[in-house]
Amino acid sequence: MWRRLAVIADMLLLVPVLAAEALRPEKTIILPTDVVIRFTAISPAGTFVAGICRDQKLRLWDVSAGSLSRTLDLGGERLTSVRFSDDGQLVALGGAKGGVRIWELPSATLKLEFTNPSEVNALAISRDRKLVAAAPLEEAVEVWDLSSAKQVAKMRAPFSGTSALAFSPDSHWLATADGDTSIRLYDARTGKLRNSVDDLLLESFAIVFSTDGKYILTGGADKVVNLIDASSGKVLRSLAKQDDVLLDLRQSRDGKRLVAAYVNADDPSKASPVVIWDLETQSPRTRILEPGVVPNGGEFLLDGRLLMTSGSEKELKIWSVSP
Amino acid sequence: MLDSSGLSRREVLQKCVALGSITLIASQSSAAMLLAFEEKELHKPTPPNELGPFYKKRAPQTAMLRAAGDPGMPLSVSGQILDTRGEKLPNVVVEVWQTDHLGHYDLDGYRYRAKLPADGSGNYKFESVMPGHYPDRVCQHIHYLVTAPGHKPLVTQLYFATDPVFEGDPDKNFNRDPLIHSRELVRPVMLVGDPKDIHAAVNFELCLERV
Numbered sequence A: 001m002w003r004r005l006a007v008i009a010d011m012l013l014l015v016p017v018l019a020a021e022a023l024r025p026e027k028t029i030i031l032p033t034d035v036v037i038r039f040t041a042i043s044p045a046g047t048f049v050a051g052i053c054r055d056q057k058l059r060l061w062d063v064s065a066g067s068l069s070r071t072l073d074l075g076g077e078r079l080t081s082v083r084f085s086d087d088g089q090l091v092a093l094g095g096a097k098g099g100v101r102i103w104e105l106p107s108a109t110l111k112l113e114f115t116n117p118s119e120v121n122a123l124a125i126s127r128d129r130k131l132v133a134a135a136p137l138e139e140a141v142e143v144w145d146l147s148s149a150k151q152v153a154k155m156r157a158p159f160s161g162t163s164a165l166a167f168s169p170d171s172h173w174l175a176t177a178d179g180d181t182s183i184r185l186y187d188a189r190t191g192k193l194r195n196s197v198d199d200l201l202l203e204s205f206a207i208v209f210s211t212d213g214k215y216i217l218t219g220g221a222d223k224v225v226n227l228i229d230a231s232s233g234k235v236l237r238s239l240a241k242q243d244d245v246l247l248d249l250r251q252s253r254d255g256k257r258l259v260a261a262y263v264n265a266d267d268p269s270k271a272s273p274v275v276i277w278d279l280e281t282q283s284p285r286t287r288i289l290e291p292g293v294v295p296n297g298g299e300f301l302l303d304g305r306l307l308m309t310s311g312s313e314k315e316l317k318i319w320s321v322s323p
Numbered sequence B: 001m002l003d004s005s006g007l008s009r010r011e012v013l014q015k016c017v018a019l020g021s022i023t024l025i026a027s028q029s030s031a032a033m034l035l036a037f038e039e040k041e042l043h044k045p046t047p048p049n050e051l052g053p054f055y056k057k058r059a060p061q062t063a064m065l066r067a068a069g070d071p072g073m074p075l076s077v078s079g080q081i082l083d084t085r086g087e088k089l090p091n092v093v094v095e096v097w098q099t100d101h102l103g104h105y106d107l108d109g110y111r112y113r114a115k116l117p118a119d120g121s122g123n124y125k126f127e128s129v130m131p132g133h134y135p136d137r138v139c140q141h142i143h144y145l146v147t148a149p150g151h152k153p154l155v156t157q158l159y160f161a162t163d164p165v166f167e168g169d170p171d172k173n174f175n176r177d178p179l180i181h182s183r184e185l186v187r188p189v190m191l192v193g194d195p196k197d198i199h200a201a202v203n204f205e206l207c208l209e210r211v
């Protein structure tokens, strides 16, 4: 995820929340006094919603009960990145001083802890739950093995760092969206470069693998979604350009839908849409841009539902998005 | 010479001991040793600063970023390009990108983005306008990507001592922008030209480290 997401989310949350056509209220969580949420992540298992809070704590709320379940942190370090594993059994947290911790859920048992040389831009957990990748600002990506608690690979772009990371569905490959605008695909355990996509002119801030592992989908400052062939590294096509910069991407489990969050590059406080793309027709299917509706997190669940969150002070709203 | 690295002679000696270079040049006198150190570290590399999200590849080759009639304060930026021995580097690619005077980056095209033509003499120069402020960043700045064979790519940013954020005292206030880690990146601004046609001029030396 884009490391500036936190800053932007802070600004976006100034907008009041109203219901949009496609959004159905699912749950309202009343926040403890003085707790303000900067951005959220939703467990694909649908069990927890994680709120990165201004007091530098990660709070996990039980989605069905609406109750606070766990409070995790990095010892006071400013939190910059959060990521659930695809099955929701692990949660990884990264901070401004490079701290990374991974916990097993629901027990919140600490599984691994390491320190990157700088602020953690992005995190990813492999689907087999064996590897964690972290991208420190302007530094090399590090891949750690969860069972041995050892670093297994390091991937350095020619200059600058990496903005977004994604493991292939078979956990073998790691795709990186790098500051030099290239997309690189590495063997996740050896760090060997498989291919480099050098045709994109602007940096990508979001990257996902298609569910079958054949394609990589990226988007960022170019305002488009690029569909890349994972084996050849060729950009096959781009979905229609939007007005705003693309910040985050999630794909549904059946591979049919893609949810893309956008932000206005000049003024992040301006409302930008969340677009749900139909990947079969390659056209926008739903555009969520009702006055005041500003999702600050979203995820496709294992059961196919798409949940989004909004709200920052006093309450956190969870919405289900109609297909 | 040592001033540029901010080290006293005694500190240099201590540094030599710490780095183990004493053993390498044990037969030399301490004066010779200092000379050897000075030759190696004549110039301090330009401090790096993060790339930011809006770098765009394949910028046009030009030294004129400003178009006729562009609003904003005209700005000329120039400087030497050196290695850490203080020798000029002739074959350097300098890419610069910035916002317009209102703080907008051009993502669709290449306005205020350029790859500077190498002049072969170890100097660079370009003409632009003073960049504006934008909501996500505190200070006005110009991004640099500097690459040369055999040297580490330098990613950095140039800031202006005249930025209102510093309130006239960049020594004290440079870290009001949390992304400015080095005071050295904040450069003095000279106002030149006749009163009707004033423009700003900035000197920003670039120093690259060997790989």
Ligand SMILES: [Fe+2]
Binding pocket: B052, B137, B141, B143
């Ligand atoms: Fe910038």
